Amino acid sequence: MVKAVVGANWGDEGKGKITDMLAEHADLVVRFQGGANAGHTIKNHYGKFSLHTLPSGVFYNHTTSVIGNGVALDIPKLFGEIKSITDQGVPKPKILVSDRAQIVMSYHVLLDQYEEERLGGKSFGSTKSGIAPFYSDKYAKIGFQVSELFDEALLQEKVQRILDLKNILFEHLYHKPLLKAQELLDELHRYREMVAPYAADTAAYLQQALKEDKTILLEGQLGTLRDPEHGIYPMVTSSPTLAGYGAVGAGIPPYEIKQVITVCKAYSSAVGAGEFVSEIFGDEAEELRRRGGDGGEYGATTGRPRRVGWFDCVASRYGCRLQGTTDVAFTVLDVLGYLDQIPVCVGYEIDGTVTTEFPTTASLKKAKPVYEVLPGWNCDITGIRKYEELPQNCRRYIEFVQERIGYPITMVSNGPKREDIIYRNN
Numbered sequence: 001m002v003k004a005v006v007g008a009n010w011g012d013e014g015k016g017k018i019t020d021m022l023a024e025h026a027d028l029v030v031r032f033q034g035g036a037n038a039g040h041t042i043k044n045h046y047g048k049f050s051l052h053t054l055p056s057g058v059f060y061n062h063t064t065s066v067i068g069n070g071v072a073l074d075i076p077k078l079f080g081e082i083k084s085i086t087d088q089g090v091p092k093p094k095i096l097v098s099d100r101a102q103i104v105m106s107y108h109v110l111l112d113q114y115e116e117e118r119l120g121g122k123s124f125g126s127t128k129s130g131i132a133p134f135y136s137d138k139y140a141k142i143g144f145q146v147s148e149l150f151d152e153a154l155l156q157e158k159v160q161r162i163l164d165l166k167n168i169l170f171e172h173l174y175h176k177p178l179l180k181a182q183e184l185l186d187e188l189h190r191y192r193e194m195v196a197p198y199a200a201d202t203a204a205y206l207q208q209a210l211k212e213d214k215t216i217l218l219e220g221q222l223g224t225l226r227d228p229e230h231g232i233y234p235m236v237t238s239s240p241t242l243a244g245y246g247a248v249g250a251g252i253p254p255y256e257i258k259q260v261i262t263v264c265k266a267y268s269s270a271v272g273a274g275e276f277v278s279e280i281f282g283d284e285a286e287e288l289r290r291r292g293g294d295g296g297e298y299g300a301t302t303g304r305p306r307r308v309g310w311f312d313c314v315a316s317r318y319g320c321r322l323q324g325t326t327d328v329a330f331t332v333l334d335v336l337g338y339l340d341q342i343p344v345c346v347g348y349e350i351d352g353t354v355t356t357e358f359p360t361t362a363s364l365k366k367a368k369p370v371y372e373v374l375p376g377w378n379c380d381i382t383g384i385r386k387y388e389e390l391p392q393n394c395r396r397y398i399e400f401v402q403e404r405i406g407y408p409i410t411m412v413s414n415g416p417k418r419e420d421i422i423y424r425n426n
Helices: 013-023 074-087 108-122 129-140 146-150 150-172 181-195 202-211 242-252 282-291 313-323 333-338 391-403
Strands: 004-006 026-029 038-046 048-049 062-068 094-098 216-223 257-265 268-270 307-309 327-331 339-349 353-354 368-375 409-413 421-423
Touching: 004 013, 004 313, 013 038, 013 216, 013 257, 013 327, 026 202, 048 074, 048 368, 062 202, 074 181, 108 129, 108 150, 108 242, 129 202, 146 150, 146 181, 146 313, 150 181, 202 216, 202 242, 216 242, 257 313, 282 333, 313 339, 313 391, 327 368, 333 391, 339 391, 353 391, 368 391, 391 409
Parallel strands: 004 216, 004 257, 026 062, 026 216, 062 094, 257 327, 327 409
Antiparallel strands: 038 048, 268 307, 339 353, 339 368, 409 421
């Protein structure tokens, strides 16, 4: 059976915890898209971790972690991450890297940095991890696949082609030092040495696992609203964030994905630029940010303060619909326990008309939130394991959100730890 764990919103919904939790009953956990430009924060009996490329199932001895062909593979960051978890006492995970995955090169990172610098105040708020230049090269068919690292003649020829293209940009657009052929070759040779023990035909491996009736967990990065096709373009990421792409990015048949667990926060948060209708500011935002998550709302990769706001039913229903949601995991509900009243965004007012449908970016820029205010529950719900033991107003909040988004909330996370979860039958 294949299950996908994906985000409904801008990312930062708590997918890492949900994947870590579900991985207890999985055989393989697959990252199927994105790169090291976003992270998943996980807290378990080993400690607290921020993962960026490694799948969130690496903390179990029985799982195999797969880096799928859809991932932007930053090899030094991947191996730095493996060392960081093993240094904290985690047993070395079993890892396979797709031989069709493509590699983030050092010049991709430089191009990302230089372009943000050039754009100045009109920049995209990039994490400067090289992701957009990487995917540009992938679809321009000038990227390096892992399998190509083992063909020296091909590397020599391709490096020269890269220099001819990239040095025009470095010299004439960015006015920066030029790339050198030997330095690029040396970089590729280092990557070959590092990844050689892990490179495999992971699509074939997954197909065999399906024949053996193994449980496969697909882990996505970011959320629907950062999808390049359906998100808040152009303030989106560069690879599809939808569960449907899990089949492509992992190399499995689409009909094998039987369950799509879409993660929603009990309030909203986002790192980076772009439209965010229910965003709040000032002291109100700082209080929510300070209390949020495990240690506050700060990006797992960037450390940047997350933008925060109230739960957005319009964006979340849209996000769940595009994901093909079967189950909603509702996270960080415990954070809201300090509030007497909790606003929920139930519609957008655009040019004097209220809509409950999520619009395209041009209309979204004009949208103002329409709120319904619910009573808070004014207590700490951490540690509660049964739904019926939650305060009445807390249950009312969950059920109100479920009704407005139209998808079943079957998991409620009420704390940062793996075991802080309430399963709910609808």
